[in-house]
Amino acid sequence: MTQDFARAVELLQAGELVAFPTETVYGLGADASNPEAVAKIFAAKGRPADHPLIVHLSGHDAVDRWAEHVPEVAWELMETFWPGPLTLILKKQAWVPDAVTGGQDTVGLRVPGHPVALELLRRFAAANGNRPSGIAAPSANRFGRISPTTAAHVQEELGERVPLILDGGACAVGIESTIVDCSRGEPVVLRPGHIAPEHLAAVLGHCPSIETASGAPRVSGSLAAHYAPQTPMRLVAGERLLDFLCAQRHKGDRCGVIVHSQPPQAGMPHEWLMLPANPTGYAHDLYAALRTMDHADVSLIAVEALPETPEWNAVADRLRRAVAGAGKD
Ligand code: TXA
Ligand code: MG
Numbered sequence: 001m002t003q004d005f006a007r008a009v010e011l012l013q014a015g016e017l018v019a020f021p022t023e024t025v026y027g028l029g030a031d032a033s034n035p036e037a038v039a040k041i042f043a044a045k046g047r048p049a050d051h052p053l054i055v056h057l058s059g060h061d062a063v064d065r066w067a068e069h070v071p072e073v074a075w076e077l078m079e080t081f082w083p084g085p086l087t088l089i090l091k092k093q094a095w096v097p098d099a100v101t102g103g104q105d106t107v108g109l110r111v112p113g114h115p116v117a118l119e120l121l122r123r124f125a126a127a128n129g130n131r132p133s134g135i136a137a138p139s140a141n142r143f144g145r146i147s148p149t150t151a152a153h154v155q156e157e158l159g160e161r162v163p164l165i166l167d168g169g170a171c172a173v174g175i176e177s178t179i180v181d182c183s184r185g186e187p188v189v190l191r192p193g194h195i196a197p198e199h200l201a202a203v204l205g206h207c208p209s210i211e212t213a214s215g216a217p218r219v220s221g222s223l224a225a226h227y228a229p230q231t232p233m234r235l236v237a238g239e240r241l242l243d244f245l246c247a248q249r250h251k252g253d254r255c256g257v258i259v260h261s262q263p264p265q266a267g268m269p270h271e272w273l274m275l276p277a278n279p280t281g282y283a284h285d286l287y288a289a290l291r292t293m294d295h296a297d298v299s300l301i302a303v304e305a306l307p308e309t310p311e312w313n314a315v316a317d318r319l320r321r322a323v324a325g326a327g328k329d
Helices: 003-011 035-045 060-066 070-083 114-126 151-161 197-204 238-249 280-294 311-327
Strands: 019-020 027-031 053-056 086-091 105-108 178-181 188-191 233-236 255-259 271-274 300-304
Touching: 003 027, 003 114, 003 188, 019 086, 019 151, 027 114, 027 151, 035 151, 053 280, 060 070, 060 105, 086 311, 114 311, 151 311, 233 238, 238 255, 238 311, 255 280, 271 280, 280 300, 280 311
Parallel strands: 053 105, 086 178, 233 300, 255 271, 255 300
Antiparallel strands: 019 027, 086 105, 178 188
């Protein structure tokens, strides 16, 4: 774990992997114009090769090198939300490698809002001179597992599989970027995130629709089982939580309990974590909490169900998928 940008750029240029922080989660990066380098990402993650990757850029002046027929509305979204946790799906330039796009005619682009990511991207672009420059990067976790929000998480997930991890501290947002598809006319949200439909409405004039078809490989985060710990998980309604935990205690089971509205109970054998009772704070802590519980000696992770209001949508989406995938191996 280091802050050695020069070495990071050297490795990227040599077709090697570099993990780096963004404001959402840590990414596992490779030179997006080099298909052999990109192939190493899939190998390190154990990820199916037809899943497209996001290309990270140093600024929106680089967009035209990667995308074509960019609609006016996409430029407005970039203007408003970049650098930041928003990925735009656009028609790709013909040269963009299939390894990056999963063979689709679109490419996902984003300018991340993290100083370490931006410094890396700028230095990489400078080293590339006139050639199109971008870093393809999925979240730096093993496929289907919990996304890393610290450099130590990346180390734990990928270890020797990644030659260098840039350390930028804990990620501010904590869940993956909002993905908006601008390649098919009316913009559609493919993955909810910190930038909510209400925020997008400020640019679009109306709330975009959300289309998170589960099972579709176009967006790997849309697979029903994702972001998952190895310990089984259950969502339990707040008012049922104490009864549920008493029953677990009677069975002799120790649970990891993640709450947001009720204080931990003394006298229970369970492991408790209290997360902030607001969506932004909750998102910031969620993945680290799941990771902590996965390492605690518990047989089940019980999570207090979230309020069913729109501002909780993005974290509720990640929790649902974590529950669907938890304890699968
Ligand atoms: O916040 C983030 O987006 C993080 C950081 C590292 O930037 N990255 C991330 O990458 O979450 P990943 O690969 O775990 O998720 C990227 C999502 C995938 O679900 C992928 O299918 C989708 O973006 N995606 C990329 N290109 C696409 C395309 N052309 N069409 C549809 N979906 C695309
Ligand atoms: Mg991911």
